[in-house]
Amino acid sequence: MSPHLDDRLVANILSYVTEIKASSSCQTWKEHLYDALKLEPQVCFMRRILEEKSVSFCYNAVRPLGEDFEESVGYNFSFFAGGIYRLAWTRTYDAWSSQGEQHYGSWKIHLGHVYCETLEPTEEAGESEMRYAPAGYKFALPIHDILSAKGGYFQAKDGSKAAAWELPARTGKVESESIFTEGMWEPVVVDRTQVRLSGPRADARFVEIDGEVHEVSNDIVENWPEPDWPRLMRCRLRFGING
Template sequence: VVQDRPAPRPAGIVGRLACAGTLGFRRAMALLDDSAVLRILGFNSEPRARLCCQSWDKHVTEALDLGRRISFNKRVRETGAMTYHHSAVRSMGGDFEECVAYQFEFHASGSFNAQWNRSFGQWSAANERQIGRWAVVRDMLRCETSEGPETEKGFVQYAPAG
């Protein structure tokens, strides 16, 4: 595909590798299938091949955002697990506030546990647990939930898969 304007980088990782070349003021981009991407990544992981073609290595590393993926995976594997906590308060008018809290734990095995709670002052609250698998996709973490185990009444329940 040849375009007059610079082409946006593909959204996915597997199956889409931007092979951009400059043709005057035009830029060409090829979308490769999964098999081709796996061959290219195999080439990139061979240290001797990376040395002979550093510009290609740099291009593939940038096109697939491998720096973020490598950094996060390395940190999780070194520590065994990584936690992330986020909380926020939003005024709903007067003395009425919404409070939310999210707690994630990402394991080196590729699994995650999460729990969230949401409350509106003293009047109501909701909370839920989730489990599943995580993966680094470009500059984000993709979390796919799976079915949690049965829990007794009175304990925080698991969300349905999906």
């Protein structure tokens, strides 16, 4: 487990490893510190911030959900020298269904990751802009991925598992609830007899599809407007997806 170091201790260590005479006295220890504290990617990231005033990172992925049905996501980050970041993300399933939001937040570096937290925005979203995420969303991006994009796009392998930071960035939820697995979709089998016997939840919501009433999945209720529920539930029923 990596140690948690406060800013003062980190500053003291950095003053050692950057002092030529001191660091050269024990090269092995210097290399150990660089590796344990992930200093090399952090130095590279901060150098770019200081030189360019901002660092951009665009992450894109396409993940198949079933036959002729896939998810496409895009995240466009901008990290600024003052410790502020902005993000605009979109998530689409087909030509008629999409989600999107923007972030205004703070960032800091710790052990090879950029830790982000949304703040209350300093302005209202315009009529043609996506809404702002509420304050308190927390997630961390690997610096290696940001640097490897070189200010351009990081294209994830088609069908790959969602990055650990994607769900927290979109919903603020800490525990991963991603329904995607490596490669193609793997549906979950549910004992529908047990579902009927147990009865609906007290806060259950329902939609009518092709003359039958179906309970709406929690993630759809939480993340989509009510007019979209029938269409999304129809897709889930079509492909045997359990939410």
